[in-house]
Amino acid sequence: MERKGRVTIEPDVVFGRGGGRDLSCDVYTPPTRPASAPGVLLLHGGAWRSGDRTQLRGYGIRLGMAGYVCVAAEYRLAGEAGWPAQIEDTKAAIRWLRANARELGVDPDRIVAQGNSAGGHLALLAAGTPGHEAFEGEGGHPDVPTDVAAVVAIYPPTRLPRVPTQMFAAADGPALDPGGGDRDDEAAHQASPTSHVTGSFPPTLLIHGDADEVVPVEASLVMHRTLREAGVPVELHLYPEQPHAFDAQPEFGRRCAAEMAFFLDRYVGGATTPD
Numbered sequence: 001m002e003r004k005g006r007v008t009i010e011p012d013v014v015f016g017r018g019g020g021r022d023l024s025c026d027v028y029t030p031p032t033r034p035a036s037a038p039g040v041l042l043l044h045g046g047a048w049r050s051g052d053r054t055q056l057r058g059y060g061i062r063l064g065m066a067g068y069v070c071v072a073a074e075y076r077l078a079g080e081a082g083w084p085a086q087i088e089d090t091k092a093a094i095r096w097l098r099a100n101a102r103e104l105g106v107d108p109d110r111i112v113a114q115g116n117s118a119g120g121h122l123a124l125l126a127a128g129t130p131g132h133e134a135f136e137g138e139g140g141h142p143d144v145p146t147d148v149a150a151v152v153a154i155y156p157p158t159r160l161p162r163v164p165t166q167m168f169a170a171a172d173g174p175a176l177d178p179g180g181g182d183r184d185d186e187a188a189h190q191a192s193p194t195s196h197v198t199g200s201f202p203p204t205l206l207i208h209g210d211a212d213e214v215v216p217v218e219a220s221l222v223m224h225r226t227l228r229e230a231g232v233p234v235e236l237h238l239y240p241e242q243p244h245a246f247d248a249q250p251e252f253g254r255r256c257a258a259e260m261a262f263f264l265d266r267y268v269g270g271a272t273t274p275d
Helices: 053-065 085-099 118-128 183-191 218-229 250-267
Strands: 001-003 007-018 021-029 037-043 069-073 106-116 150-154 204-209 234-239
Touching: 007 069, 007 218, 021 053, 021 085, 021 118, 037 053, 037 085, 037 250, 053 069, 053 106, 069 085, 085 106, 106 118, 118 150, 150 250, 183 204, 183 250, 204 250, 218 234, 234 250
Parallel strands: 037 069, 037 106, 106 150, 150 204, 204 234
Antiparallel strands: 001 007, 007 021, 021 069
C-alpha cells in the first residue's frame, strides 16, 4: 500500500477473471475509512485498444478525498479479446465491488460507474444493461446484480454506427467493432448506450469539450437528449474550445472532479463514517 494525500491506495487487487487470466483493480480509500460510502468504479479510456487503470488515478485521489471509495478497474483490451469482453469485465468489476462492499466500506446500493472516452461508453452501457445476458460474461459472483445508482461519462461515444473497420471518427464518436470485422446493424445497436435508455436509467452526468475531434460533442448531445426524453435526471457540462482528454490538464481535472462530487452528493449522497 502507499499513501497519497491521505487517500490510501491498494494496487493490484484481483477482482475476477477474464479470458483465463486474473483481472485487477486499484482501490482508493478515503482518509476517513468510511463504513458505508458510495463506491465509484473508474474506467479508463484508450479507444478500447490501449490505456490502463492508472489513467484515472487523479480522480481516484480527488474523489477519495471527497469521501468516495474508488475502484479503478482494468478490462481486456481489443488486442487481447474481442467485443463484448470489455463490457463483460466492466460488469465483473461491478459485481465484485457489490459482493465485497462491506470489506471495502461501500454501500452496495450506492455504486456509481464513471469513465472517460471508451471508459465512458462502458460506464453508460453498463448503466443501461443490468441483467443483459449477452453482456454478463463468465466473471465471478454471477448472482450479484450489476445495476448502478448513477453514472458519469466524460466525452463518451454513445451511438455506434455500422462500420467496416474497428474505429473511426463518426458523427457520434468513434466506433468499435464488436464482431471483429464488418459488423451488422444489430451488433452496433446493442453496443450503443443510446439503445438502452429507459425511464429506469440512473441519473447521469455528461462532460464534454466542444472542440473534441476524437469523440465529437454530438455524442454527448444525443445522449443528453435521449435521456431527457425518457425522463431521466441528466446534466450536460460543455467546455468551450476544449479537445478530447482536456481534463488531463490539472486545472480541468480538478474542476471535473468537483462537478462529479457535487452531482454524486445530490444523487447518491455522501459517506457515513464508523461510530
